[in-house]
Amino acid sequence: GTPLLDVKDLHVEFATRDGTVRAVNGVSYAVDAGQTLAVLGESGSGKSVTAQAVMGILDIPPGRITGGRILFRGRDLLRASREERRAIRGEQMAMIFQDALSSLNPVHSVGIQLAEMFRVHRGMSRKDGKAKAVELMDRVRIPAARERVNDYPHQFSGGMRQRIMIAMALALEPALIIADEPTTALDVTVQAQVMDLLSELRREYRMGLILITHDLGVVADVADRIAVMYAGRIVEHAPVRDLYRSPAHPYTKGLLESVPRLDRKGKELYAIKGLPPNLLHVPPGCPFHPRCPLARDICVTDPPPLYEGMGEGRSSACHFWKETLGER
Numbered sequence: 001g002t003p004l005l006d007v008k009d010l011h012v013e014f015a016t017r018d019g020t021v022r023a024v025n026g027v028s029y030a031v032d033a034g035q036t037l038a039v040l041g042e043s044g045s046g047k048s049v050t051a052q053a054v055m056g057i058l059d060i061p062p063g064r065i066t067g068g069r070i071l072f073r074g075r076d077l078l079r080a081s082r083e084e085r086r087a088i089r090g091e092q093m094a095m096i097f098q099d100a101l102s103s104l105n106p107v108h109s110v111g112i113q114l115a116e117m118f119r120v121h122r123g124m125s126r127k128d129g130k131a132k133a134v135e136l137m138d139r140v141r142i143p144a145a146r147e148r149v150n151d152y153p154h155q156f157s158g159g160m161r162q163r164i165m166i167a168m169a170l171a172l173e174p175a176l177i178i179a180d181e182p183t184t185a186l187d188v189t190v191q192a193q194v195m196d197l198l199s200e201l202r203r204e205y206r207m208g209l210i211l212i213t214h215d216l217g218v219v220a221d222v223a224d225r226i227a228v229m230y231a232g233r234i235v236e237h238a239p240v241r242d243l244y245r246s247p248a249h250p251y252t253k254g255l256l257e258s259v260p261r262l263d264r265k266g267k268e269l270y271a272i273k274g275l276p277p278n279l280l281h282v283p284p285g286c287p288f289h290p291r292c293p294l295a296r297d298i299c300v301t302d303p304p305p306l307y308e309g310m311g312e313g314r315s316s317a318c319h320f321w322k323e324t325l326g327e328r
């Protein structure tokens with residue numbers, strides 16, 4: 001059937017004083033209802049910019065979509081009218097950010113902010129909106145929701161604030177939620193709780209979920225598929241289990257080796273040497289070649305296409321994926 005969201009060959013550019021930055025360079029991915037896609041990458045890999053293009057919050061220059069399609073339930077958002085896009089963005093998609101404190105309004109109670117969503121979009125009274133707010137706060141397991149509904153954002157802990165952000169995102173029961181580093185600011189235990197909650201709600205509401213992160217450790221248990229991004233491209237795309245068991249790209253392999261594992265205690269963690277490229281000067285050929293332990297001459301001259309053949313629903317942008325593949 002038609003995927004909920006189908007991003008095809010997306011290109012996004014930024015005009016800077018020093019030249020044009022190709023922030024997203026031919027990215028394709030899809031998410032079905034009830035599924036979680038993790039998008040993994042270092043900062044500057046294009047993972048957030050892709051999401052912002054999907055949400056339609058790139059319309060303000062200097063970001064510019066220069067190619068591709070963004071199909072939502074088969075409808076191309078890049079060709080939809082402004083009103084149509086706004087309606088879809090408001091009602092059917094929601095985004096959760098890393099920093100709840102700057103996304104929530106500090107001068108209004110969380111109850112008022114939640115109630116406002118229902119007033120504006122559902123025409124509810126303040127009082128009914130408040131009742132719905134309490135219900136939602138319960139839903140995201142904020143203890144004593146009824147007593148806390150009139151509290152202000154700063155009165156909540158970081159983890160509880162992130163739950164309030166999730167409640168805001170859920171309010172209109174969107175078909176798609178994009179969460180951009182939703183737990184990065186939290187400590188490890190709270191991270192896991194928030195991630196579990198998101199995953200559970202996604203199942204319950206049959207939503208599509210895109211989880212953007214730089215941390216492979218947080219997505220293993222919650223994602224169905226992973227797209228690994230590097231320098232504005234997807235370099236590996238696979239079902240989560242396959243990717244963990246047998247990565248088909250040296251970059252993914254490096255990332256996996258950097259995640260601490262109990263059964264590897266004592267072994268030195270392999271950290272990928274070097275830094276991601278400056279997007280104004282992306283290396284020719286394979287953009288990962290300056291950091292890649294397997295790089296050969298062809299890697300410097302020929303950009304690798306997304307090869308398939310390593311398994312169902314898998315692809316890797318590495319000329320030497322066959323040599324890379326294998327049990328870890």
Ligand code: SF4
Binds near residue numbers: 317321
């Ligand atoms: Fe490394 Fe070459 Fe594969 Fe790029 S194409 S990841 S440089 S082996």
Ligand code: MG
Binds near residue numbers: 043047048
């Ligand atoms: Mg980001």
